[in-house]
Amino acid sequence: MEATSSTGAETKEEKPGxxxxxxxxGKTGKRIVEQLLSKGFGVRAGVRDLEKGxxxxxxxxxxQIVRADVSEGxxxxxxxxxxxxxxVCATGFxxxxxxxxxxxxxxxxxxxLVDACRKVGVKRFVHVSSILVNGAAMGQLLNPAYIFLNLFGLxxxxxLQAEKYIKRSGINYTIIRPGGLKNDPPAGNIVMEPEDTLYQGSISRDQVAEVAVEALQCPESFFKVVExxxxxxxxxxxxxxxxSSIKKQ
Structure with missing residues (x-):
């Protein structure tokens, strides 16, 4: 895959090995693994339960399937x-x-996970979060989805606090905030907006995985939060x- 620089010259875009x-x-993480493998990437699949993996x-x-529990340090x-x-962080409690x-x-x-990346020199981090994480600042305190999603321990x-840490870390990040996650095949095309824009809508986990995989290869996604x-x-x-339509942070 090639990208064009601001001078018009073509430069090779490096694909992580x-x-x-x-x-x-997880339901989203598994799809990300499958899509990466289909594109020829090598994958280290972090799982809490090796047998399940x-x-x-x-x-x-x-x-490669390796044991990894993000709560263990x-x-x-x-x-x-x-x-x-x-x-790629696709965890969820x-x-x-x-x-x-x-x-x-x-x-x-x-x-x-971010601190672990620092220890081993990983400089690229894609994080799957959620729309409405900043619902309070968006005036969505009474949004039923915001209330429901915060019922389980806020x-x-x-x-949102994790996102702030990622941004301060200095790591090259892409934070993806999907709407309501569906296990069904895609129905409709992807709409992408800047952070704190969307407060309703849903999306297939297949499409979330597609966006995460593309973010790994696409310089236009660097240092951005997208919904x-x-x-x-x-x-x-x-x-x-x-x-490309989303501005950098």
């Missing part, structure tokens, strides 16, 4: 990342009686063009 995915057995992820010579995560050149679970996973877990607040939903009436546009 191996990608580490945190949350690889081996049974649910595809058999592929380019896939950056040292162990650094070992799990290994020789990967980029990291599972509802439980532990009211601190969202903070352990969606806040401190993401912080641990999940969106935890995610995505799918709409039937939206025109189909290349993801590179969608990323």
């Amino acid at each position: 191996k990608i580490f995915i945190a949350g690889s057995t 081996r049974s649910s992820l595809p058999q592929n010579p380019n896939l 950056s040292e162990k995560l650094a070992e799990a990342i290994g020789d990967a050149e980029a990291v 599972k509802p439980s009686f532990d009211v601190f679970a969202p903070w352990k996973v969606d806040n401190f877990g993401t912080v641990n 999940t969106l607040v935890a995610k 995505i939903v799918a709409r039937i009436e939206a025109p189909e546009r290349p993801l590179k063009d969608l990323f």
